[in-house]
Amino acid sequence: MAEEFQDIWAFLAESPLLGLTATLVAFLIGQTLWRRLGNAPLAHPVLIATALLIPFLLLTGTDYDTYFEGAQFIHFLLGPATVALAVPLFDQLPRIRALLLPITVSVVAGSLAAALSAVWVGAALGASRETLLSLAPKSVTSPIAMGIAERLGGLPSLTAGLVLITGALGCLMAPLVFRLLRIRDEAARGLALGLSAHGFGTVQAFSTSAAAGAFAGLGLGLAGLVTAFLLPVVLPWLASVGG
Amino acid sequence: MLLGLTLLLGFQLLGEVIARLFGLPLPGPVIGLALLFATLIAFGRVPTGLRTAAEGLLRHLALLLIPAGVGILLHLPRLQEDAVAIAAALVVSTAVALAVTAALFQWRWLRRDRGTPPGDDRG
Numbered sequence: 177m178a179e180e181f182q183d184i185w186a187f188l189a190e191s192p193l194l195g196l197t198a199t200l201v202a203f204l205i206g207q208t209l210w211r212r213l214g215n216a217p218l219a220h221p222v223l224i225a226t227a228l229l230i231p232f233l234l235l236t237g238t239d240y241d242t243y244f245e246g247a248q249f250i251h252f253l254l255g256p257a258t259v260a261l262a263v264p265l266f267d268q269l270p271r272i273r274a275l276l277l278p279i280t281v282s283v284v285a286g287s288l289a290a291a292l293s294a295v296w297v298g299a300a301l302g303a304s305r306e307t308l309l310s311l312a313p314k315s316v317t318s319p320i321a322m323g324i325a326e327r328l329g330g331l332p333s334l335t336a337g338l339v340l341i342t343g344a345l346g347c348l349m350a351p352l353v354f355r356l357l358r359i360r361d362e363a364a365r366g367l368a369l370g371l372s373a374h375g376f377g378t379v380q381a382f383s384t385s386a387a388a389g390a391f392a393g394l395g396l397g398l399a400g401l402v403t404a405f406l407l408p409v410v411l412p413w414l415a416s417v418g419g
Numbered sequence: 420m421l422l423g424l425t426l427l428l429g430f431q432l433l434g435e436v437i438a439r440l441f442g443l444p445l446p447g448p449v450i451g452l453a454l455l456f457a458t459l460i461a462f463g464r465v466p467t468g469l470r471t472a473a474e475g476l477l478r479h480l481a482l483l484l485i486p487a488g489v490g491i492l493l494h495l496p497r498l499q500e501d502a503v504a505i506a507a508a509l510v511v512s513t514a515v516a517l518a519v520t521a522a523l524f525q526w527r528w529l530r531r532d533r534g535t536p537p538g539d540d541r542g
Binding site: 199200202203207220221222225226229230233234240243244247248250251253254255256257258259260261262263264265266267269278279281282283285286287289290291293294295297298300301302303304306307311314315318319320322323324326327328331332333334336337338340341342345346349350353354357359360361363364365367368369371372373375395400401404405408 | 424427428430431434444445446447448449451452453455456459460465469470472473474476477480481482483484485486487488489490491492493494497498500501503504505507508509510511512513514515516517518519520521522523524525526
């Protein structure tokens with residue numbers, strides 16, 4: 177019996193099926209818990225799923241490459257999903273046209289502020305070069321952030337983790353920041369949430385109002401584009417700081 | 420749906436080719452996103468099949484992030500080493516990004532060109 181079990185495990189451990197199924201199961205558990213906990217940002221399904229999968233891999237002695245052989249089928253869809261962001265962005269076109277100047281100024285300034293302040297603080301506290309390059313795109317939605325990190329020479333999977341933490345942090349900090357600065361405009365709140373806390377922020381903005389949610393989606397999409405285009409230009413100039 | 424998925428992959432492919440052809444420091448899918456956005460603006464509407472495929476993928480975007488998120492496993496030593504720097508950088512930059520974006524967007528001067536701003540900032 178024990179021997180049979182070992183044979184079965186040996187098969188499963190090598191097969192892509194296990195990594196793929198485990199990812200889906202962990203995500204479904206995460207989603208269920210998240211709903212039960214009233215969509216709290218700290219209980220985001222991705223955070224729960226990751227927190228379940230890492231100990232699972234460590235306990236079963238499965239290395240990341242073996243896991244990824246199965247999980248890559250899910251991971252591959254990030255590429256087309258990034259391209260798909262063009263559709264919700266296009267839906268926001270009337271808003272972009274109506275408020276072109278304030279949107280452009282706030283998104284460009286906000287995106288640069290997010291990336292540069294992270295790199296500056298990280299550098300000042302002695303983080304390594306790879307860490308800094310992985311930190312730079314962390315406000316941006318994960319698929320774009322990982323692509324940026326890869327192109328810059330950072331570590332895409334470290335960036336993926338930092339992006340998730342940033343999303344949860346942004347949701348927790350936003351009410352305080354808005355109160356201190358007396359930001360009452362729903363659109364301004366939404367845009368800031370989407371820009372600085374990507375998908376997490378967008379969910380939170382939608383929970384206050386549809387208008388805030390729409391501007392959050394806009395912030396998420398534009399921040400991704402702007403950061404992807406500006407960071408490669410701005411970052412080499414920062415290298416003197418990050419050295 | 421199938422047409423939509425083909426379009427998404429096609430634009431991604433185009434983005435990857437352009438990135439490599441011109442040696443651009445941009446991720447291929449982001450170039451694909453920009454090209455598709457431009458195409459949609461020129462075309463004027465989203466074809467139904469494309470919308471179905473795009474919204475289907477984006478509805479499950481969170482799931483797609485997990486394999487990469489688990490990869491943080493490979494960087495646990497680095498995370499420990501740079502823990503303070505990373506934590507400080509995340510907290511500070513998130514607050515700065517929220518403040519800069521919201522404050523600038525709410526700034527009336529920027530909205531002069533379009534009359535009254537939306538929202539409820541007291542008249």
